[in-house]
Amino acid sequence: MDEGRADVAPVPLPLTPILGRDREVEAARALLTTQRLVTVVGAGGCGKTRLAIEIVGVVTDVVFVDMAPITEPEHVLPTIARALGLREAGAQPVSTTLLRHLLDRRVLLLLDNLEHLPDAAAGITDLLSRCPAVRVLATSRSPLRVPGEQVLQVDPLPVPDLRAPVGPDDLSTCPSVALFVARVGAVQPDFTLTAQNARAVAEICCALDGLPLAIELAAAQVRPLGLSEVLARTTEQFYTVQVPSRMAPDRHRSLANAVAWSVALLDDRAITLFRRLSVFAGGWTAHAAQQVCGEPGDDVLPALATLVEHSLVDAVHSATTVRYRMLETLRRYSAGMARDAGDQEVVRLRHADWCRSLGSRVSAMEGADETAALDAAEAELDNIRAALDNCGQTGISAGLRLAADLYYLWDIRGYLTEGREHLRRLLDRHDTASDPVAHWWALQSLGLLLLWQDEHGAARAALGAAAALAEEHGNAGGWAWCAGNVAISHFMLGDVDEVVPLAERGLEIARAVGETMPLRRATCGLGLVRWAQGRRDEAVELLEENARLNRTSVWGSGKSSYFLGWIAYLDHDLDGAGDRFRTGAAAFEKVGDHRSLPDCLDGSGCVAVARGEHPEALRHFARAAALRERAGSRRNAYLRSHCDPAEARARTALADTPSPGVTPREYEVARLIAEGFTNRRIGHRLGISERTAERHVENLRGKLGVHSRAQVAAWVSGTQSTPSRSAAGITDGDHRPPAMY
Numbered sequence: 001m002d003e004g005r006a007d008v009a010p011v012p013l014p015l016t017p018i019l020g021r022d023r024e025v026e027a028a029r030a031l032l033t034t035q036r037l038v039t040v041v042g043a044g045g046c047g048k049t050r051l052a053i054e055i056v057g058v059v060t061d062v063v064f065v066d067m068a069p070i071t072e073p074e075h076v077l078p079t080i081a082r083a084l085g086l087r088e089a090g091a092q093p094v095s096t097t098l099l100r101h102l103l104d105r106r107v108l109l110l111l112d113n114l115e116h117l118p119d120a121a122a123g124i125t126d127l128l129s130r131c132p133a134v135r136v137l138a139t140s141r142s143p144l145r146v147p148g149e150q151v152l153q154v155d156p157l158p159v160p161d162l163r164a165p166v167g168p169d170d171l172s173t174c175p176s177v178a179l180f181v182a183r184v185g186a187v188q189p190d191f192t193l194t195a196q197n198a199r200a201v202a203e204i205c206c207a208l209d210g211l212p213l214a215i216e217l218a219a220a221q222v223r224p225l226g227l228s229e230v231l232a233r234t235t236e237q238f239y240t241v242q243v244p245s246r247m248a249p250d251r252h253r254s255l256a257n258a259v260a261w262s263v264a265l266l267d268d269r270a271i272t273l274f275r276r277l278s279v280f281a282g283g284w285t286a287h288a289a290q291q292v293c294g295e296p297g298d299d300v301l302p303a304l305a306t307l308v309e310h311s312l313v314d315a316v317h318s319a320t321t322v323r324y325r326m327l328e329t330l331r332r333y334s335a336g337m338a339r340d341a342g343d344q345e346v347v348r349l350r351h352a353d354w355c356r357s358l359g360s361r362v363s364a365m366e367g368a369d370e371t372a373a374l375d376a377a378e379a380e381l382d383n384i385r386a387a388l389d390n391c392g393q394t395g396i397s398a399g400l401r402l403a404a405d406l407y408y409l410w411d412i413r414g415y416l417t418e419g420r421e422h423l424r425r426l427l428d429r430h431d432t433a434s435d436p437v438a439h440w441w442a443l444q445s446l447g448l449l450l451l452w453q454d455e456h457g458a459a460r461a462a463l464g465a466a467a468a469l470a471e472e473h474g475n476a477g478g479w480a481w482c483a484g485n486v487a488i489s490h491f492m493l494g495d496v497d498e499v500v501p502l503a504e505r506g507l508e509i510a511r512a513v514g515e516t517m518p519l520r521r522a523t524c525g526l527g528l529v530r531w532a533q534g535r536r537d538e539a540v541e542l543l544e545e546n547a548r549l550n551r552t553s554v555w556g557s558g559k560s561s562y563f564l565g566w567i568a569y570l571d572h573d574l575d576g577a578g579d580r581f582r583t584g585a586a587a588f589e590k591v592g593d594h595r596s597l598p599d600c601l602d603g604s605g606c607v608a609v610a611r612g613e614h615p616e617a618l619r620h621f622a623r624a625a626a627l628r629e630r631a632g633s634r635r636n637a638y639l640r641s642h643c644d645p646a647e648a649r650a651r652t653a654l655a656d657t658p659s660p661g662v663t664p665r666e667y668e669v670a671r672l673i674a675e676g677f678t679n680r681r682i683g684h685r686l687g688i689s690e691r692t693a694e695r696h697v698e699n700l701r702g703k704l705g706v707h708s709r710a711q712v713a714a715w716v717s718g719t720q721s722t723p724s725r726s727a728a729g730i731t732d733g734d735h736r737p738p739a740m741y
Contacts, residue, residue: 171201
């Protein structure tokens with residue numbers, strides 16, 4: 001795993017050792033040496049996730065993907081892509097980026113909780129068929145039932161034979177007893193297995209059928225209740241607590257009962273919180289729990305701590321925050337409690353309001369809060385998806401506003417297709433007359449997302465409809481905003497002549513309205529049009545005004561700096577261009593905009609080439625290429641016209657000084673990469689193993705300072721080619737603008 005490894009979803013670190021699963025761990029690891037799809041299958045509560053984490057503990061290049069919050073099979077591959085740190089920054093579907101990324105990489109994907117997504121199996125099979133070095137370890141309550149699947153059945157832990165002697169020595173090797181004793185000992189360190197308590201412990205484990213989750217819930221009660229009371233509560237005659245309706249007959253009855261009496265031991269506030277927390281998808285923070293599940297003047301933190309203490313909620317600590325989550329089995333149980341209690345709809349509406357507050361922060365996008373707002377929304381994306389998917393007919397307008405408010409998240413953080421899907425689905429259900437402002441906001445957000453994926457016809461249609469709606473309802477600023485966006489579309493395709501009157505009128509109206517947002521977009525739109533017309537001085541004046549308007553926006557300042565950087569570069573002002581490109585890159589890095597960041601890096605590369613700093617230039621070009629490869633994007637036509645020859649010039653200048661340490665064998669491998677060979681084909685051609693070929697490729701990447709096979713191929717091409725006389729640099733009088741925004 002190379003560029004972006006820090007963005008890869010890590011395997012959760014277990015807090016406790018696994019007990020009684022040595023045989024299953026050994027069997028699974030053996031299977032993964034020969035099989036590419038292994039599914040760990042077992043009932044809810046039997047410990048599939050914990051077992052899977054243990055299985056991959058000795059494996060490198062593992063990526064963990066939690067599928068529990070995913071509700072639609074078409075989101076499975078994009079979710080895997082996200083776990084690998086991949087983004088979506090252009091027209092290429094993220095699923096294609098995923099397949100290309102994994103084509104020649106050795107990766108083990110741990111796909112957890114797949115049982116509710118049976119239709120996703122085809123996509124997983126397709127991925128495996130196209131990516132020969134990828135393996136999948138899945139967990140599910142049932143097999144995926146696809147060709148090549150190897151099922152590993154996981155049963156509950158073995159329990160004692162109550163017909164035999166049950167002294168401490170007799171029970172010392174029983175896995176279910178060992179788990180119970182270990183978990184009790186974690187909260188009651190003086191607890192040990194003795195002749196006096198051995199029988200009670202054995203009966204508890206038998207009553208719970210050896211189910212690890214049920215045993216852990218029971219063990220959590222020993223300290224407050226005592227062993228004899230816990231034993232009493234695990235007998236069938238105790239269960240007067242009604243099991244909620246969603247605990248279907250085919251669920252393991254012992255687990256249902258264990259959850260039921262664990263909940264029955266809670267006070268009313270903790271019970272209320274437990275059932276309300278089921279509204280969250282993918283986890284929550286204490287602050288979110290307070291907003292969604294609490295009542296005025298009621299602090300939920302003590303109740304939340306009680307749920308953690310009773311093993312009904314997990315606290316997941318990171319360097320700066322604590323997030324909470326429920327095992328999916330427990331979440332389903334608590335959701336049933338919420339339905340039975342009749343407060344599910346009230347909590348859902350609160351949850352939707354909380355999600356809208358996240359969206360409102362994103363839509364503001366001003367100052368120091370920009371990155372924090374995007375980070376907060378992205379951290380809660382599973383919850384946002386749930387809110388958008390579950391808004392009823394009466395909540396369509398609110399859902400539409402949320403989807404539109406999140407425009408900057410969809411764009412900057414690379415969720416272009418998902419944002420479009422939410423907006424289109426909600427627009428189709430929305431009555432324009434009921435909330436024309438929400439409808440306008442959604443249409444223009446949809447238009448922009450279409451624009452960045454090069455669907456200009458559809459983008460202009462959506463922006464045109466938004467402009468018409470704004471005009472109909474007297475929203476002059478909204479009309480000017482849309483006019484500026486249409487101008488940008490024409491600029492991107494180079495057909496600016498017909499849009500000049502619209503861009504000029506947009507700026508005129510924006511100035512009359514005097515609002516910052518329409519002025520930002522109108523000055524940018526007309527500034528780019530003037531640049532494309534060759535009216536440099538007017539373009540500079542408008543884009544500098546745009547930069548002043550963007551001073552309070554980190555992301556907006558980055559955009560302004562990028563355009564002004566190219567003007568400085570074409571004016572031979574290399575110091576000014578370098579400063580502008582660095583400022584833009586820093587802004588995009590800060591907010592996490594990997595669609596715009598590579599363009600600034602390319603600009604910095606061109607500046608370095610013009611200065612004769614060829615190694616520095618190649619570092620910029622290499623990082624830009626690596627980011628684009630992970631986002632499924634490419635240089636636009638303008639950047640290709642300037643950066644391709646500049647990069648070739650830099651490579652040629654360094655070709656006479658071979659990269660240090662590249663061995664003859666590695667150079668052979670590099671040439672085969674340039675010819676399009678996979679690692680497997682390289683191995684066959686050179687008579688080496690695929691793994692050895694893979695090591696050569698990784699060594700080349702490190703020695704050349706590049707991050708992709710395409711860059712290795714470009715290096716080979718550079719060592720073999722002769723540059724043209726104009727290969728690079730700045731062409732006098734060439735003030736054509738870069739076709740991006």
